[in-house]
Structures are given as structure tokens and as C-alpha cells.
Amino acid sequence: MFSGIRSFIGVFGVLSLLSWSLWTLTVSQVSIIEKAFGLSSSETGWLFTIWEIGYVICTVFASYFGPRVHQTRAIGFFNIVCGLSAFLFALPHFVAFKDGVEYINGHNRSTGLKTDDFNADKLCAPHQNTSALDKDMSDGFGQKKVSAQSNKVLAFALFNVAMILQGVGKAPCYPYSAQYVDDNVDQAKTGFYIGIITSIAIFGLMLGYGTGSLISNVHVTLKETPLSSKDPRYIGAWWLGFIILGVATLAISVPMFFFPRRLGHDKTDQMQKVAASASSHREVGTLKAELKYVAVTLLSIGKSIVYVFTLIAACFNVLSVSIFLGFEPKYMETQFSVPSSTASIFVGVMSIAALSIGTLLGGVVTRRGNTTPFRLILTIIGLWVTVTMLLAVAMVLGCGSQTVFNPLNNDTLAAALPCSCNHTEFLPICSEGVSYFSPCHAGCTNTSAGAFSACTLIPSGSAVGGLCGNSCGMLWPYSVVKFVLNLVDAIASIPIFLVFLRSAGEERKALALGVSAAVISLGAWLPGPVIGGKLIDSSCLFWNTASTSARFCAHYDIADQRYKLYGTMIGMRLVGVLISLVSLVSARKLKSWGHQSAQEDKNMEELVVQHNLRAEI
Template sequence: MATLLVITKCIFSEIIISFIRAHFLPKLRNTMEAKDSQAKSYGSNVHYQNLQTLARDDTQHQNLIGTNEPDIDKSDTTCGIGSFRPACLQKFTNMYSFVFFYSLTGLTTSTLTIYITSQITALERQFGFSSAESGFILACNDIGFLVAVLFISHFLRNGHVPRLLSFLTGIFGISGLICALPYFVSSAYQGSGKVMETIENNEIHVSKLYRQVDQAFTTNYSFFVDMRANSTRYERDYEYMCKQPISFGNQVNNGTDGNNSKEQRTPQSTDTFALVFIAIGMIIQGVVKSGRSPLVTTYLDDNVPKTETGKYIGILTGLILLAPSISFSSATLFSKLYYTLEETDLTPEDPRWIGAWWLGFLVFGCVSFIVMIPVMLFPRKMPQKTKKWKNIPTPKLQMKWTNTHAVYNKGDTRSSLKISLKGFLKSILRLVRTRAYVLLIISLSIEFTGVAGVLSFEAKYVEVQFFLPAWKSNAYLGLTKILTLSAGAIIGGIFTTKFKLSARGSLALISGTFFLLALITCVYLITGCELPLIVGPASVPFRNPAPAEYMMPECVTSCSCDEHRFLPVCFNNTITYFSPCFAGCQDKNGTTYTNCKCLPDGSTVNSGICDTGCNTLYYYMATAFLTVFIGSTLFVPSYIATLRIVREEDKSLSIGMLTFSTSLLGWMMGPLVFGLLIDNACIVWNSSSTGRGSCSLYDNTNLKNYIYVTQMVLTLIASMLMLLALIAYIHDQKRRKRINNEQCAEMEIITDTDL
């Protein structure tokens, strides 16, 4: 704990120093460079000698102003923290080492962010969330992101980037633990008697029947003793089976206690506590995530040659994009475990199965505290090995010291802050006036709306569309994304570096690729499995009027079946029933329901939907593989286009505004919009007197069309807007060139006149 406090203190100290650097130094650079250029142009030796004198006078103030030059502050270019800077660490003072160790933190935090998308079904089943509520939880990540991204990208851009990133990674770990908290609180609540309360609210009132047994047949007593001893089993199974009227002397109890069964039934509704805490955890993740992209991109661009930026961004992005594979692979393992980690008679194929969703948040949250340590030790600035610093400072450096010292002599911190805020607003104004940049971020935002919506619910979509258990859905998606995202990002980075793509080339590449992705999306519309005809309530559109020999007269009516409890069973691999109750089943043996009075000779049925003969899953996965690979090649060109369109001093803020806009209009809106679309495809809801819960049955055809037609349209719009961005950029370049030529012509005229 003491070590943690020391580290935290150091980190907060660095943040304060970073804040000072961000406000006092950047605004002086333009003035310094201008004066230095003027001094060189006119060859003022006197001025140069005066600068030398001022520089020597300012030597005693070098530590105060915090210059970054290697000869002035070695701690800014060496690995370590405080006085702990052993020689063995200095071998890691290079960009490749930083990329490797930061990729571990980025990989862990990205895995934690993506992991929740693989557990949507488990969360909906345990806490009764609808898809719209699940979309809100996912959108909370970007709500937190939007709150902080512009301020972090502008005010902390000149801070100690590695230590800031390390600190943010630790906060990320805390957010993971917060997301896991609802499981422990919910488990404690359930352990205090929620199960027995649920049993008493179901169709069979245990306590009521106990009192009736004392007045009637004592032979039935053992049945209810067994039922109370196995209350969890009856909660899971009995409510889905046929409820036979039970006679007690002159009384007949049909399981309703004289009231309508629907009024007594209280299925699960939304758990507000869980919704709030998971949302808080996701908001914290978003706040922390806001610093990653702008800070890392600027750190790389400031410490490597400009022609090498694309390569390093591609390598780093490629390594971090292994996160989806790790996320879905771990979700496959955790989804096979029941969420209480106890033995159960349910199987992962059962619609009531809830995987151990909370384990992922716990594991990756704890790993974050480990991987944050190496990143903390990297220097503020990588040493420039090719530079030879002289004993006598250059005029540029001298002017920098002199002007900075003058600012500190003023001691007017408020004035400096005001200047910095004014510069912040001017930078935003310059960016919004750049037409190509505005069209670029609108295009990417629209594209990311579709991408975010599909990625958020992809695991659930595969599970529902192809009738798979959650662990299989996650396994297929994990295999699809293994190395695909990383390979695409790395290849995109290498391609950008190899062909030295400019902003114009990057914009053209993005526009054409978006159009290609829209065409590929059409393939999704011919994959998928139709929902089979189901013997069930009249509310089911795909109702199967079962043959007379498979439906005994009025057997369903006498069973008091609940049309809100969906648990499909298959008879003879030909007919799917809405639940065991609609087949008249009264008992269960493993995954087989027996003594089904609605079937001939009390036949049996098996859990699950009958085989539909659908074999398009592999076509879907192949299309997903191709889409992910092609789309991931655009990561680096998108960054390069953004950095090259804007002015040098605006590049950090441009990345911040890009991520702000894509989060607001893309990653935040996507889950919300697609969550509502998915809810519109629902046929059967779990409902209660307190509200609507999660969806039990979807119309697969509508589900497919709602998702992929929407994504295709959004991608086509994004492609056209990116093409307009390219046209605007070419026009602006021609205009700048014309203005420069006119200025040069004017200078030549003035020179000729003076001569």
C-alpha cells in the first residue's frame, strides 16, 4: 500500500508538471522560432551575442522551466522514476520497447472493453435487460469518453505521456472490478431467500400446499418435501412443464390458488442496481480510454521521423487488435462455467443457462494493475541519437530559455491559462473551418455507427441466428478475429509507409474500401437460419398447427401453460414445441422431458430446437473474416489522413476531435440504435407486473435485415462523404498553392524595386 501511495504521488506530481508545461511552453514556440529566423536572416551578431549572455544568465533557472533538451534534464530521456534509474533499464529507451510494453496495457484494457459484448446474453438473462438497455450500457463507455477526450488531448499532450498512460491503465482496472460488483451483491441477495420467494410466487404455492396436505392426503407429503429440498430445480423446470390439477379431498388445486396464473407469476424484470453499477464502470472506462489514442499518437509522431509514424502506429494498433481474439476466447471458457460456479443440472445449450460473465471483468481488471508498471518507467521523450548538442546553446534554444524565463518572471499564471484556453478555442475553430477534416470525421462517424452496432451485438446475433449456445458463438467469433484485425492493421501500416501515402492517397483508399465493404455486406443478407414452425401460443407468428396425432384434445388448456416462458423442445426431430408444457410433459430426466400427455403414448421430447438443416454459418464466418480484415487495413490511413490534413500545432487536438466525434456519433449511437432495432425483432418477451424483461424469441429474418441493411446503407453514405472530403482537400491544396505563388510573385516585385 505504501508503494502504491508513493507511485500515485509521483503520478499526480507529473500531471501537475505536465499541466504547467502544456500552458506555458507551447505558445512561446512560434514567437521563439520567428525571432530566431529573423536573427539569422539579418545576421545580427550583436543580437546573437546578447542571446548568449541571456542564456548563460538563465542557466540557474533551467530546472525551474523544465526544458526537454537532453543536456539540460537527463531524467526526461532516461527510463526510470524518481531516483530509480538503473543502467539495466536504459537498454529499453527506444520506441520498439515502448510499443511492445504499451501494447500489453492497450491489449488488456481493450480486451476488458470488448469483453462485455461477448456477455450480453448472460447479462440480459440474469438481470432482465432488454437489448436497448444493453445498448445503453455499451454506450456509457463512450459517454465517459466524450466527457474527457478533448481536454485530455489538448491540456495533457505535453505531459509525461508514459506515466499518464500507466495511471489511466490502473483506473481501467478499477472500473473492471466495479463492473463485476453486481454479481457479488446479487449473489448475496439471492442467498438470503430470493429463491424461496420466487418459488412461492410461481404457479405452485409451496406454503399453501403444505397447509392443504395436512388436511388431505399425507401420501403427497413426500412429494412436497422433495420439492422444497430441490427448490432450485423446481424453479428452473417445473414452471416450464405441464401443471396437473391436484385433488385434496373435495378441493381441486390447479396451481393458481384461485387466482389467474398470470397475475401470480413474477418473472425477472430489469435489475436497476446492476444496470447502474455496470454503467458506472463503463463510464469510467470511457474516461480512461479518452487519453490513449491522442496521447499515444502524438508521442509516437513527436519521437520518430515523420515517414516512420505510420509504421509504428500500424505495429501498435496491430498488437492491440489482438484484444477481440483474447476477449472472445476467454469468453468461450467463462461461458462454459455456470455463473455461480456451482454444479447444476442445466447445460450451456439450455436457454436458461447463464455463464460466469463476471470472471472476465475480475481477471482483466487485476491484470491491468500488473501491466501498468513497465509503461510508467519510460521517459518523457526518447533520446535523439543523431543530435550532437553543443556546449553553447543555439539561438533557437537561447530564445526559448529567455522568453520562458520572462514569462516566469511575470508570475501571471492566470494570464498564461487564459492564453492557453484562447489557443484551445482557436485550434478548434481552425479545425472546423477545414472542410476536408470535417467531412472526414463525419464519414468515419457514420461508418463507425454501423460497425459499433454490429460489433456490440455480434455474439448475440450469431447465437440467436444460428441457434448456438453462448460459448460456441464466442468461440466462432474468436477464431474469426484471431490475427485478422492485427494482420490487417499491420499490413495497412506497412502499405502506408511503403507507398508513402499522403492525405490525398489515404482519403482515396478509404473511400474505395468503404464502397467495397458495402458490397460485401450484401452477402450477410443471404446467410442465416429461418425460425422453424413452433407449436405454441397464438402470439407466435411462426405457429405450427401440429397434426392431430401429435396434439391430444385440450391438453394444453388443462396444463395452464405460460406463453411468456420460452423453452423449446423437439419431438422426433421434426416438431418444435414452444416449451415442455405445450407438449404436456410432466417430468424430466436429464435433458429429456418425459410423460408428455399431449403426445401419443406419453412420448418424450428433447431440449432445444429441432435441426433446421441450416448450413450457412460457415459462409457467415468467411464473410465476417473478409470484412474484418479489409476494414482493419484502414486504421493507419485514417490516422495519417487526419494528421496530414491539419496544421502541425493542431494534430493532437485533431485526433482528439476525431475520436470525440466518432464516439459521439458512432460508438455511442451505434449500440443504442442497433439495440432498438434488435428489440423490434423480438417476438416473445419475459414480462412481469414491474415491467418488461429480456427477449426470449426473435424473428430471425427481421433481425438479419434490420442489422445488415442498416449497416450497408451507412457504409455507402460514409463512402460518398469520404469522396467529398478528397475533393475538398484537393481544392484546398490548389487554393493554397495559388496563394503561395501570388505571395512569391509579390516578394520578387518588392525585391526588384529595392534593387
């Protein structure tokens, strides 16, 4: 059962699907986790950065020890690490909040409460002065403030450890699997089998977003709740998906330990593989010689103007992607007032379709077109310019910011408000298209069946929970433009990799690809999520801090957020295009790249798809 290449492809394909689904599941739950634990977007952005740190560090060591280890057992071990990281990511639900009920603002989230009772503490409380109310809150929730902050610190620490382990567990699996396949099949078939693995892994993107969509509609306690999913206080069962995928990953990892170092081959073929491997080890030489060779090779690669400036330009373009990548579902939730489940489905479909079709079209473009250095870089610049223009279109496809009525901003209304309200807890209600800061700030004194009545500052006297709907009709136009944008980006990835592969020379192409991956990771993937988080936080209007010293953003200036995010991404793209012009000028002097076989192009294309799994999710 564990002696054939098809068995290996099947098992590893499923593991690839599960490992990538863990990443996209995390992306889909960003807004819920921020709300649950009082995290800012800068902090959740750091979680994606720490994933990249684990990924990069482990990739270096895995590449060095790759030829020396039992590769299938190593794959099994690292996937077990990945599965355990999923359990660790879910652990804050069970450790930081042992009762499973106090997730936010210190209020009890137990089930069994009637809606009226649940909303009662949000009503206008007349005949109280502010100092008395503040004292009551301090006496009642002072201990919970300390508890909430310690819970946040513990949860954030666990999230960090889980994400770095997830990166460590993911890093060696693809290079080990590719080498294992290449060592056990005819080289002409390597691209075919890697393509199968890649195709299966692509669906992991959709599995992660789909799982996130489903669990977002389940309450965090797995029980009935008086809150609707549209209520700002509602928290979905974010942790459940990690348990499910963690169990599945651990279960599928076990069969990897039963595959041999070498699958069944005839004796002659096996002897040739061993002889080739031994020869390569003999040629490595001493550590000093290896370092000298690497230094000389790097110096030679650095002399290629086309390679160096294309790499720098690619860094700026990937930085543009990484700024937005981890926050795309949250962006759609915020901009278009859609629930987390809907945003996850939209992003998942856009990603998998654009990645699949775009990579295929990129291969067609480079195989049928003229791939001389000048033409190839000109193609890249044309595609990047197209992406930049599409980003400009996407920037204007959004809804207007919602105005939230707060009587404290008007001295006359503030004096007329017969209530002492908690000014740090944003709990919006809606009446006739107007949103109010909270039931208390609208002067509401009664609640029934989730609605509020006897509201002295509302003309109709009644309201319902939540912000007023912001149905500006831009969701579908934005989604179409974003799909085309992702598609063009995926097409561009093929010629970019061809430049990296060919511009450094035949003997140096392996190191050139490694250097490009390391530089892009350090220069783009590492800082991008934190930059994106900072930009999102800077557009926050209301931070919920009631009854807890932890903060999360409860309401954004969505127009400001949109222009900051997309403006930054457009700026990065323009810098990349300008830098790539240096490569274009230099490429005019080159007649050709040198020899490159069709089979090498085929295998390279499969490598590109694996790389794009990180850039299109």
C-alpha cells in the first residue's frame, strides 16, 4: 500500500490541502479573533509575520539537511507539528476563558438569557450621575479588567507560538516532496506528479475559507444565543475549525511514516540513483570550499542587472500583496457590511479561480510568445501596470463611511440626555437609516424582542440593534475587479520566475531562485502584514475598551481605510514598475537567455504555482 508513487501523491496531496487550509482559515477568522481577545490589527498582522519567520528559518535548515534525512518521515513529522499548532491556536478558547462565556467587555455570555435581559444593562439609566456610574463600573468590573488583560496576554502568546510552529511545519514539506518524487520517477514525469499535488493543494485555499464561513455562523459556545450574527457582540466559533483541521492533519500524517526512502525500482535504476547521489556528495568538498563557492556565485549573480533590479521590483510588488493579504476578508466585512461567512466565501472563490486560471494563462503566454529578455521583462511591466490601474479602480469601488450619532458631540443634546452612559463601549443601534452610538446614548429605556423603544433622542422612539445597513451595491463590482486583478497578478508570476531562473546563468539558477525567495520573504512577506495592520488601525474611529483593558476596533472610517490601504498598494506598485525599467533597458543588450529545455519550463511552472499559493490566498 505504501510502496507506490500514486499512494504517496494521494497522501501528500491531502496533507498539502490541509496545511494550506489552516492558513486561510486563520485569515478568515481575523476579525472574530480581534473582537474575542481585544487585539488590534497591528497585533494580528504580527501573527502572519511570525508565521513567515518560522517558515523562513525552517526552510534554511530543511534545505541543508534535506539530502541527509528520511524525507517521507520528515514530512510526516513536520505535518504533525502543523497539526499540533492548530490545537495550540485553539487553546486560548479553553485556557484564557475557562468558562467559555467571558469573551468581551467583561459581560456574561452564557446561554439561556432572554434577549431583553441581555440588553437591559445597555439602556438609559436615569437619575444617575457620571461619577456614580463610573464608580459602579469600577467596583463591578475592576477585577474583570485585570482578568481580561491577562487573558489577552496569554492568548496572544499562544497565538504567536502556534503561528511560528505552523510556519515551521509547512516549510520543508514541498521541497522534500518534490525531491522525493523526482528521485522515484522518471524525470519526464516529475512535473506531472508535482502538478497533481499542486492542484490538490489549491483547493486547500477554498477549504480553509469554506470552513471559516461555516463556523462563523456557529456561536462560540456552540449553544443557542439571544444574539444574532449581525450583532456587534456576536462571536463565532473561531476555534472549532482549528480543532477539526488539526485532527485531520494528525490522522493523515501517520501514513507518511510507512513510505520507504526509495520506492520500488529495478536494481540498475536504483544503483544509478545512489551513484549520482554519492557523486554529488563527493563534489561538495569542505565547508570552506562550499562557502567560497557560494560567495563567488552570489557575486556573479549580483552582477546581473536584469536579475537584481527585477528582484527589487518584485519585492515592492509582493509587499503590496502582503499588506492586504491577511486582512482581505476583514476588509470586505468592514467595507460592504457583510458577515464574516459571506466575506470568506467571496475571497475564497476569487483566490482559487484567479490562481488556477492565471497560472495556466501565464504558462501559455510564455510558451507561445517571444521570451527574449527584453520581451519578457516588457511583458512583466505591462502586466504590473495593468494591476496598478486595477488597484486604482478597486480603490473607488467602496461604500461611504457611516455617520454614527452621538449626543455628546452636541452640547445641547448632551445636556438634554437624561442618562449616564458608558462612553467607551460602542454598541450601535439603527432607526430609520440613522445609526446611534448605543441604546443609552439614544435615550432608550425599554427593550423587547431585541428591539429598543422609548428612545427620547430618536424621532420614531424605537430602534433595532446593529449599524444601519450600508447597501451601496459595490460588493459585486469590487469582487469582479479584484478577481481580474488577482488573475493578472497570477499571469505575471510565470514570466517573473522565468527571469529569476534564466538571468543568473545555467549553473547558478538554483541559487538564484533561493536568493530571490529569501529576499522576497525578508523584504516583503515579513513587514507587509504589520504595515497593513497599522494602516487599518489608523482608520479606527471607536475603540471598545469597556470593562477590559484590552482594545479592539469596533468601528472604522471605511473611506479612510480604503484610500490608505489601496493608496499604499498603488504606491508600492508604481515604485516596482519604475525600478523594473532599469531591467528593461539592460535587457535590450541581451539577445537570448541561453538554452532552457521544455521540461525545465514545465517543472518551473509547477514551482510557480506552489509559490503563488502564498500570494493569492
